[in-house]
Amino acid sequence: MRVLLVEDDADMAESLRASLAADEHEVEIAGDGELGQSMAATGGYDVIVLDRMLPKKLGVSVVRELREQGVSTPVLILSALHDEDHRVEGLNAGANDYLGKPFSTRELLARVRALWNGRDRDVQTRLQVGDLEMDLLARTVKRGGKKLDLQPREFRLLEYLMRNSGQTVTRKMLLENVWDYHFDPQTNVIDVHISRLRSKIDRDFAQSLLHTVRGSGYRLEA
Amino acid sequence: MRPSLALLRTTTFRLALAQAGVVLMFVVALLVYVYFATIGQLVADSDVLADQEYAALERAYAEGGIRRLNQEVVERAARQGPLLYVLAEGNGLVVTGDFQQLPSLPGESVQRIDFGFESTDAEGAAQRGRARGKVGRLLNGPILLVARDLGDSEVMSGRITRVLWTVAILGVFLSIASGLIASWLASRRAEALASTARDVMAGDLKRRAPVRGEGDEFDALAEAMNAMLDRLERLMQVSRTAGDAIAHDLRSPLTRFRQKLEAALEAPADTANDREALRKALEEADSLLDMFAAVLKLARVESNPNWRFERIDASDILRELVDFYEPAAEEQGRTLRGEIAPDLFVNGETGLFTQAVSNLVENALKYTPEGGHIALTAARRSDGRIEIAVSDDGPGIAPADRDRVQERFVRLESARSSPGAGLGLSLVAAVARLHRGGLHLRDGLDNGEGKGLGAALVLPAAA
Numbered sequence: 001m002r003v004l005l006v007e008d009d010a011d012m013a014e015s016l017r018a019s020l021a022a023d024e025h026e027v028e029i030a031g032d033g034e035l036g037q038s039m040a041a042t043g044g045y046d047v048i049v050l051d052r053m054l055p056k057k058l059g060v061s062v063v064r065e066l067r068e069q070g071v072s073t074p075v076l077i078l079s080a081l082h083d084e085d086h087r088v089e090g091l092n093a094g095a096n097d098y099l100g101k102p103f104s105t106r107e108l109l110a111r112v113r114a115l116w117n118g119r120d121r122d123v124q125t126r127l128q129v130g131d132l133e134m135d136l137l138a139r140t141v142k143r144g145g146k147k148l149d150l151q152p153r154e155f156r157l158l159e160y161l162m163r164n165s166g167q168t169v170t171r172k173m174l175l176e177n178v179w180d181y182h183f184d185p186q187t188n189v190i191d192v193h194i195s196r197l198r199s200k201i202d203r204d205f206a207q208s209l210l211h212t213v214r215g216s217g218y219r220l221e222a
Numbered sequence: 223m224r225p226s227l228a229l230l231r232t233t234t235f236r237l238a239l240a241q242a243g244v245v246l247m248f249v250v251a252l253l254v255y256v257y258f259a260t261i262g263q264l265v266a267d268s269d270v271l272a273d274q275e276y277a278a279l280e281r282a283y284a285e286g287g288i289r290r291l292n293q294e295v296v297e298r299a300a301r302q303g304p305l306l307y308v309l310a311e312g313n314g315l316v317v318t319g320d321f322q323q324l325p326s327l328p329g330e331s332v333q334r335i336d337f338g339f340e341s342t343d344a345e346g347a348a349q350r351g352r353a354r355g356k357v358g359r360l361l362n363g364p365i366l367l368v369a370r371d372l373g374d375s376e377v378m379s380g381r382i383t384r385v386l387w388t389v390a391i392l393g394v395f396l397s398i399a400s401g402l403i404a405s406w407l408a409s410r411r412a413e414a415l416a417s418t419a420r421d422v423m424a425g426d427l428k429r430r431a432p433v434r435g436e437g438d439e440f441d442a443l444a445e446a447m448n449a450m451l452d453r454l455e456r457l458m459q460v461s462r463t464a465g466d467a468i469a470h471d472l473r474s475p476l477t478r479f480r481q482k483l484e485a486a487l488e489a490p491a492d493t494a495n496d497r498e499a500l501r502k503a504l505e506e507a508d509s510l511l512d513m514f515a516a517v518l519k520l521a522r523v524e525s526n527p528n529w530r531f532e533r534i535d536a537s538d539i540l541r542e543l544v545d546f547y548e549p550a551a552e553e554q555g556r557t558l559r560g561e562i563a564p565d566l567f568v569n570g571e572t573g574l575f576t577q578a579v580s581n582l583v584e585n586a587l588k589y590t591p592e593g594g595h596i597a598l599t600a601a602r603r604s605d606g607r608i609e610i611a612v613s614d615d616g617p618g619i620a621p622a623d624r625d626r627v628q629e630r631f632v633r634l635e636s637a638r639s640s641p642g643a644g645l646g647l648s649l650v651a652a653v654a655r656l657h658r659g660g661l662h663l664r665d666g667l668d669n670g671e672g673k674g675l676g677a678a679l680v681l682p683a684a685a
Contacts, residue, residue, distance in 0.1 A: 084573040102511045183577045186584050189550040
């Protein structure tokens with residue numbers, strides 16, 4: 001996909017460009033907020049990755065003005081300020097995701113893909129991955145026609161994985177989107193939740209759907 | 223400070239000047255009043271008296287002609303008293319009376335007259351006097367003057383005026399003097415505060431403003447200033463120890479980081495080894511970054527007063543935290559149970575509150591041995607505050623160390639082997655303070671051997 005990277009630090013921009021390119025994205029770079037905004041408005045990008053602190057115009061202002069202009073390209077804000085209030089400010093301005101620095105490259109790549117993937121997710125009422133089906137209205141999950149009994153939290157976890165099926169989701173993404181937690185638990189809490197969910201959806205079936213992606217996170221895939 | 227000049231600029235002195243001005247204005251008003259009450263009254267009385275005498279003499283003239291008038295005037299002028307008489311011919315030549323000359327020739331009509339005159343007293347000394355009366359031409363020409371000597375009353379009012387001016391000058395002087403003393407006293411105390419501030423600025427953080435115990439406004443100011451200095455000193459202390467601790471705690475991971483990279487570079491090229499070295503260096507970098515993030519977060523909690531507080535459902539958040547950690551605890555062979563009263567509300571910042579409690583739970587998970595028990599309890603206390611406690615039956619912390627572990631970067635020897643920077647409890651304590659509450663460490667769950675550790679967050683309940 002085509003990614004617009006708006007980042008003023010040339011070293012950082014080059015390193016991110018290389019990572020995104022290695023993940024098979026076509027990357028263009030803007031070095032300041034104003035240039036970034038005009039490129040974003042006209043360039044037809046799939047995802048915009050925007051630094052928060054930019055020369056000429058702040059990332060948050062860029063997003064707000066893009067949204068006012070009717071540009072709905074998904075935006076990920078990168079920021080060294082990742083306290084609750086800054087995150088909320090960024091999301092309120094119209095950003096789709098907010099990632100605090102420092103972050104791992106895998107985290108960034110996973111989120112860029114998730115943004116692209118999730119651009120039209122809200123219309124769905126049924127999700128399906130292989131023979132795993134989720135009815136969002138009836139709040140039921142079936143695999144191979146057999147009803148699975150999930151706790152509410154497991155349901156939300158699975159819903160998030162299904163919405164992002166086929167791509168890697170990181171532990172941080174799960175924490176933020178399923179639990180709305182914005183801190184890093186020191187223990188392997190997420191892994192345990194995943195393994196419990198896995199035992200419910202995969203144990204009695206020959207084909208595993210929930211895969212561990214070493215060093216990154218998890219992927220639900222048929 | 224140059225007291226003589228500086229004193230004139232003080233607020234108290236300016237107030238004293240204003241007060242002196244008021245005294246002066248009061249005395250002037252009093253003078254005006256005294257004048258009207260004495261001289262004014264006297265003049266009015268004189269006019270009535272002169273009118274009466276003039277009318278009586280007019281009647282005498284009408285009844286007995288010039289001879290009778292002449293006789294009356296001679297008689298009356300001879301009497302002791304304040305009234306003065308003069309009878310003159312139409313051309314102004316005095317016929318008889320108290321004066322040899324008329325002060326002025328009257329016109330056609332009867333008129334009031336106010337004039338000065340010279341007279342001789344009993345010892346023959348010349349005296350200047352003032353008189354006021356009525357002068358006019360009678361039928362066929364003779365001029366009659368009746369007046370009252372104002373001499374005595376003038377003297378009296380002159381004395382009163384002098385007394386009042388003396389009082390006025392004394393009052394102004396006293397106002398200024400008391401103002402000078404008051405401003406000297408005030409500026410001495412203000413100077414004591416200022417000198418404390420200067421000493422503190424010069425680096426003497428222990429210096430405190432003197433409090434006299436009189437409970438006046440200067441004491442209140444000094445107490446507020448001292449409280450501010452206490453807080454300042456504590457913050458300086460904290461940042462100094464934090465600085466030392468950061469320097470110390472950063473050095474070891476940075477050294478390991480450098481050493482790993484160097485070793486990999488020195489060794490002969492070997493992809494597997496290099497990758498392993500890079501992986502380890504990355505781990506060290508991550509732990510350094512985590513530590514920075516923790517320090518920054520702590521600093522933000524402690525120094526930023528602008529958190530968006532809202533009424534949060536603590537019960538709900540705590541139930542979710544138990545729900546979140548319970549599977550991991552079980553996986554690790556520990557039991558986590560929640561005993562959470564419903565509908566506990568606090569005013570707070572959801573993210574910080576959640577993280578504070580999660581820090582306590584993670585600490586308990588980390589330090590409780592396998593098979594241990596952890597309880598997250600939350601209830602409203604009898605004093606109305608909300609107590610959220612994470613208790614375990616682990617090794618606990620000796621009472622003597624319980625305050626110390628809340629300071630940043632403090633890690634007990636027993637904890638040195640486990641990961642962490644010693645910031646977890648500091649953050650919890652800072653979050654508690656931000657929420658107008660506190661963190662209290664105490665005994666935890668008694669398993670028969672040790673006392674365990676109980677970490678209690680006590681926060682005010684939201685209305």
